[in-house]
Amino acid sequence: MERRSVRHRRAAPSVWEGLRYRGGMGQWAWVLHRLSGLGILLFLVLHVVDIFLAAFGPEVFNKLLFLYHSWVFRPFIVLLVFGVVYHALNGLRLVIVDFWPAANAYQKPMWIGATALSLGVTAISILAFFWEG
């Protein structure tokens, strides 16, 4: 067996290794919180761009609107509704847990409530989108 000089491996686990950890509900609540946050940021950038285009007159702006009305884009709007509501409600859960240590005992039911409410609002938004379309 050939001996080699000892190299110290990077101790920090990768994101992939982290995601493979079988954490509890809290870990997935957190992952979803991060993903919804990134999704909202992505939409905000897009939104800033479309509002910026409005400065060039209604024709240019209207040309871009086809994007939001297309069937390809619709699922993303539904996802955005879920993302915004989930991020807000789960954020409230985190604030409550942060400021009232006793609320730690209720973090799981609070997450279930936040997620159920987010899904409910998303379901209603799907109906609304179909109604309009």
Next chain:
Amino acid sequence: MEVRIRIQRYNPEVDEKPHWEEYTVEVEPTDRVIDALHQIKWFQDGTLAVRRSCLHGICGSDALVINGRNRLACKTLVRDLGKVITVAPLRGFRVIKDLVVDMEPFFRKFRSVMPYLVNDERPPAHERLQSPEERARFDDTTKCILCAACTTACPSFWADSRYVGPAAIVQAHRFIFDSRDQAWRERLQILNENTGVWRCRNVFNCVEACPRDINVNKAIAEVRQALITGSRGLPLEDDEVH
């Protein structure tokens, strides 16, 4: 019953990177994972490196990633895991060999929060008395055995190893909320730094991982509350107003 144990092996002197090796052992369903590891080390492959000491869940030296989550090998029964068991070293520490990691950075953080009673007053003739209520205030965090299962289950620690981590905060909590302690403000200041309690994202992996069932997240929240209010919330504390 026969179980297959997949172990992450790594010898930095010969291996380029960690790899998995599989062993088949005959165990009782009521045997613990550490018993299976002993069988492998004693009768199949003596080169396996694993650390354990008391074997009764109190020394905290055999915390491992078992079937994907942190547990003590001496407290986890084989029958609760199924026919295939995976065992890997704790995440976020340098691997010395196989399942043994370098815990020194962890203990350095433990020492950084002054984990000892500080009281410069002349001690009374007998012990420093404390009411049952005052003792109960920090009872939960006295149970910590420094196994690092919580800290190495924490995404904030994985992302940045400078984070002091849940275990050190639990240790700080144990003394911050001790009515006899006089250095609680200093400890709060240590935890107020950007490597301290504010890095916690309430992921709750620490609570799930703790083999002593400490509500780690609650302890962290209480430390944060003490930082925000500038008070420990203990009765008969007239020195707590800023």
